[in-house]
Amino acid sequence: MAKQKKAHCEADLRARILTQDIPPGSDLDEASLAEDYGISRTPLREVLHRLAGGGYVRLEENRGAKVESMDFATLRVFFQTAPLIYCSIARQAAENRSSREIAALKETQVQLSRVARAGDARQSGLLNHKFHEQIGEMARNPYLFAGLKRMLVDHTRLSQTFFDPKTNADETRIKKAIEQHDAMISAIEAQEAALATDLTLQHWDLSRDQLEKYVRPDPIPLDVISMKDHRNAI
Amino acid sequence: MAKQKKAHCEADLRARILTQDIPPGSDLDEASLAEDYGISRTPLREVLHRLAGGGYVRLEENRGAKVESMDFATLRVFFQTAPLIYCSIARQAAENRSSREIAALKETQVQLSRVARAGDARQSGLLNHKFHEQIGEMARNPYLFAGLKRMLVDHTRLSQTFFDPKTNADETRIKKAIEQHDAMISAIEAQEAALATDLTLQHWDLSRDQLEKYVRPDPIPLDVISMKDHRNAI
DNA sequence: CCTATACATTTTGTATACAAACGAGAAATT
DNA sequence: AATTTCTCGTTTGTATACAAAATGTATAGG
Missing domain, CATH: 1.10.10.10 (Winged helix-like DNA-binding domain superfamily/Winged helix DNA-binding domain)
Structure with missing residues (x-):
């Protein structure tokens, strides 16, 4: 108790x-x-x-x-290091995964896609965290895993807005991220290391684009007309 | 107290x-x-x-x-991952080092070469550990540093025999390792990142040769990113 | 002789009381 | 008035006693 x-x-x-x-x-x-x-x-x-x-x-x-605080210097290093760690982990996860771990990963993914569809941003972020941590475990590399875990702490905190869609574009992005997860699962299950790293890099690109907006948001429009244009463009 | x-x-x-x-x-x-x-x-x-x-x-x-035990699986991963982490750290150490840190590193190196000459294997191993940990701090990368620290725990334990010379060849190796340290300090101080990674790789090779009694798989490619898409570099 | 179970011993986990350090604000000195 | 020093309340650090869990051992039953 x-x-x-x-x-x-x-x-x-x-x-x-x-x-x-x-x-x-x-x-x-x-x-x-x-x-x-x-x-x-x-x-x-x-x-x-x-x-x-x-x-x-x-x-x-x-x-x-x-x-732990997240100052500007940390952020810079985060963007610098993320692709290296994520991709190295993905490669080794593909090489070393067990079928039991694949099953657990799929289960997490099912839960994630459910709560994401339901619009539960908090649970989505946490399950996304779990998803990537599970891939980290599959790599069976305690050295990279130590770095990954620290990275995920910052990544999950930074991307708290990611699963909280404000626009149609946001919803599309979430859908895309979850599709990427499915592709990553397949690649890892098939032990296709090169594909797994490639998909991981794409997944990172998507996340990074979103994060950069959060860290360095779009500038305020200089005039009313361009703002109108931007709205109507979608 | x-x-x-x-x-x-x-x-x-x-x-x-x-x-x-x-x-x-x-x-x-x-x-x-x-x-x-x-x-x-x-x-x-x-x-x-x-x-x-x-x-x-x-x-x-x-x-x-x-x-923590060091089983065969751990050892394999160690050899696989060491060059990636050590070289990434060395590069960033060269980029981010402060002169204060360089001074501290030099001080450690002086102590190390002294105890190594005196044949104190235990202190040599510990000071060698400190030396590499200091380089890790210079990189100002908490994600890689976490992995480096874990790596150094195993590396220092594995190489306990390294600083305990049994033959003339062993003494030559120790001398060479310490000369490599000097070169690494110079490269990092001069902020020559490419040279620092190159020297680090040589230093690793020397250490690895010594540890060669263990099976060692192919290392993870160092350029997992640049192979793909240099948009990801910052 | 082997196995299983109950009991005793050892070791780990938790709560609480007490000691030490820190910080804010009052009092004293310059 | 500014600075230093003192004091007190708050918060963290440590010791110890006690509870719970695990391990080892002896004995009863097969």
């Missing part, structure tokens, strides 16, 4: 950080969190240590835990 | 694991370790959690901490 509470605490904190329910830079107070989750401070501190190990929070001496 | 004891405990356990003074697969008993280091079990458990986060030990539910 108490074990479940601790596991729930850790999973819930992870989810809340990934969805930015607890935003980057937030202070985490041990006493109040322990009370919230109905456990004492000792196991809560162990949870925080584990979250720190996974790049979710930063522990400072005598100063408690803060949710 | 107590803070120092805890820090010492963590550093000492790290060193003992890296030097295989505590061999892979060992069980770590909380009570006896706590007594050995003169701290109570609570802070000791936090140390173990941190070591687990760094890939030094594995924590199993209700079953304590074991030093």
